[in-house]
Amino acid sequence: MCHDLRIQRMTHGDKTLEGYSRCLSSASVAKAIDQIKSQNFHDYYKKKDFVYINKRISISRNLTVSLTVTETKREECPARDDSGARLSPKPAATQGAVPRPLKVHEEKKNVSCVPCDSLYFLKVPKCASTTSFQIFVTYGIKHSLTFALPPNPGLVPISPRILPPEYHRSPDGRYNMAVCHTQFNKEGARQVMKESAKYVAIVREPASRFESVWYYANYERVASTYSRKQKIFLNTIASYFGVKDPSDRITEREMDVKAKELQQSFDLVMITEMFDESLVLLKHLMCWETEDVAYVRAKVRQPDHRSRLTEAQKDKLRRLNRQDVFLYKFFRKIFEEKVKAFGKERMEREVKEIGEASERFIEDCGAELIGSFRTVKTWKVKKRSSICRMITLNGVDIEKQLRKRQRIWVRSNLTYDLSTWKFT
Structure with missing residues (x-):
């Protein structure tokens, strides 16, 4: 036994x-x-x-x-x-026979667990998803894990078919991490991920998310007019979850059915506006340490690319993104129930611990938010370790290097020691 x-x-x-x-x-x-x-x-x-x-x-x-x-x-x-x-x-x-504790504290005990090393992350654009992505990449690199890496991340359903063989040759066809932009497909994800994988997503208040993606891409101001060009950005959250109705005629009852089906598939849907609380729940879901969810903010917009929308403009954006609004409210309610069940004081304590861990991360890297790329600020670091170097890169360049890493692994007939690989 x-x-x-x-x-x-x-x-x-x-x-x-x-x-x-x-x-x-x-x-x-x-x-x-x-x-x-x-x-x-x-x-x-x-x-x-x-x-x-x-x-x-x-x-x-x-x-x-x-x-x-x-x-x-x-x-x-x-x-x-x-x-x-x-x-x-x-x-x-x-x-069976279980020895009693020699001396038991009165406080509540946590059951021991093993860190989970397999994760599917639904990376929805402009939902703090790049910051989350960096957390997951950091964990995967530190623990020599494998990644599912589509060549052109985006609204492409996750499945083995989209994974090029030149850097995908896992013996069982499954991978530890799928954390790039993909569209959720339950059956496809099950074929790509380890059986023990946890499923995590992140959503953001739709009017705020829409404004963010619009100004990140440096398009003209949006809320006062409506054009065909804007339509591709509507209901993006629903698109990535794979439940968008292009005609936008779906009823709330039908949306509720789809949302409940998604709830059965995802272990945690994080909320951008409660990001630190999301990381606390993520840490416990994955049985990770606090240092594993330390982070630096990615894609922080420069001041001249920020806007202040009026309430009327926000209301219009919400009407245009009504499918996203439904999903956001649905998952936010579930999230808030989880936070309440977790306990206020306990949550505040662990949020503070993550903040302190993140400060140590920034200090250890000698990181400063003084660079720029398009409409966002970027990090410069004094320490040139692999992970410190990673936070200076944008998401596209991180993915390119991950493909390079895994291509070396495949060419070595899976004998390459992934723990030796470093970001450059």
Whole structure:
């Protein structure tokens, strides 16, 4: 029988350790418990089969141990409740013999989990999607993951057919990450992604999103007139979700049916206006660390390419994008329910932690928002590490380098060590 062991907190003298180990034998678990009971946990800490996710040094007068051991069938990604928090384990009676904690804190415990390394991201333009994209690329590069990389990202349904063989030759035809612009197609996505993949999207208030894409592309001012040229930008959110009605005659009841179907497909739909809160829920969904969702803002518009729309102009844009408005309201309501279930104080604390992690990221790279590209500001960095270099690139150039990376991997007959690759 395979055991999972997590030390939620262990302090002795001036040391505090937190750790997690998966799939241990019964003998290994028993040995760990005996060493902890005897306060001689340092030898076990050095064992290679015991993997720590955190080490913290603090001052503590007493030995405090909180130990959870569970028998479980391993899953790459843990189950979640509606708030995105990890679900509690089944009662001990259904799991077999489970040792009781040696000393249990009164605070609520999180069940141990394994970071999820497979993600489909619906990258909707001008929804903070490039910032999100950089977070996912950073994680994928750091963990030597593979990417599904369409040659011409955009409103093209995700499927194996759009993946060129010169840089796609996964043994099972599946990939860890699909985070470029693609149109969602449930069946196609299932064929491309790992079975354990999580499905995430992001949406933005439609009038704000429409104005942003219009000025990013440097088109003429939009809200006072309507032309055929503008029509291609209408209901873009619905287009990327694959549910847009081109005639715009779809009823709200029909939209509700489509939205509920999408809800069944996506584990999380992030909200641009609540981006940090979205990252907190994402972190828990994926079982990632706070540092994994640290970020720098991408495509920050320059002041002379910003506009202030009147309420009348915003209302007109919402009427023109009514399908997007329906989807936005639908997913925003679900998102706010998840935030409420997560807990206000807990959310505020974790949002602050992400902010601090992002500040460290910027400081470590020596990054400054002083460059420019078209209508947006760009980052300049002093440190030339791979990830620091990546944040100076636009999305198109990042994708080009990812294709180059994966082409090398394919040409090596999949023997190339992806962990050695760096952005240039």
